[in-house]
Amino acid sequence: QAPARPARLGLCAACHGANGHAGMPGVPHLAGQRLDYLRDALKQYRDGRRNVPVMRAAIGPVSDVELDALARWYSAQAPQGNP
Amino acid sequence: QAPARPARLGLCAACHGANGHAGMPGVPHLAGQRLDYLRDALKQYRDGRRNVPVMRAAIGPVSDVELDALARWYSAQAPQGNP
Numbered sequence: 348q349a350p351a352r353p354a355r356l357g358l359c360a361a362c363h364g365a366n367g368h369a370g371m372p373g374v375p376h377l378a379g380q381r382l383d384y385l386r387d388a389l390k391q392y393r394d395g396r397r398n399v400p401v402m403r404a405a406i407g408p409v410s411d412v413e414l415d416a417l418a419r420w421y422s423a424q425a426p427q428g429n430p
Numbered sequence: 431q432a433p434a435r436p437a438r439l440g441l442c443a444a445c446h447g448a449n450g451h452a453g454m455p456g457v458p459h460l461a462g463q464r465l466d467y468l469r470d471a472l473k474q475y476r477d478g479r480r481n482v483p484v485m486r487a488a489i490g491p492v493s494d495v496e497l498d499a500l501a502r503w504y505s506a507q508a509p510q511g512n513p
């Protein structure tokens with residue numbers, strides 16, 4: 348069962364796409380990625396272990412509950428692969 | 431057209447799977463990931479910007495040409511998503 352669309356999805360979708368199919372250079376696809384990996388990555392972006400300023404800025408104001416909803420959303424999307 | 435199977439694939443496949451469908455906790459799926467993102471990630475693991483000792487150890491002895499072949503391989507695999 349797909350999770351409900353997160354309220355903060357637009358924040359991620361600008362670069363990763365609402366369905367997790369990224370169209371921008373250097374931006375990873377998120378659709379169908381492992382949930383545990385997405386959660387770890389978000390923690391690492393937040394605390395600076397993965398030092399990507401745009402990610403840190405984007406998720407700075409997002410609560411842990413909201414981040415978890417976003418990770419669940421993307422993990423549940425169907426991946427598309429590359430053309 | 432799918433790239434030829436890289437000689438060093440076994441090094442990655444132990445955790446990420448030969449087709450990029452990871453079965454281990456915390457290990458990302460790589461199948462169908464963007465090629466530019468995979469290349470960037472490998473550089474970051476190699477130089478320590480992404481400080482993951484097992485990744486640094488794994489790719490330390492791998493040449494740039496081999497790394498590129500591995501990134502191309504995984505990017506070209508069909509993603510599977512999560513059950």
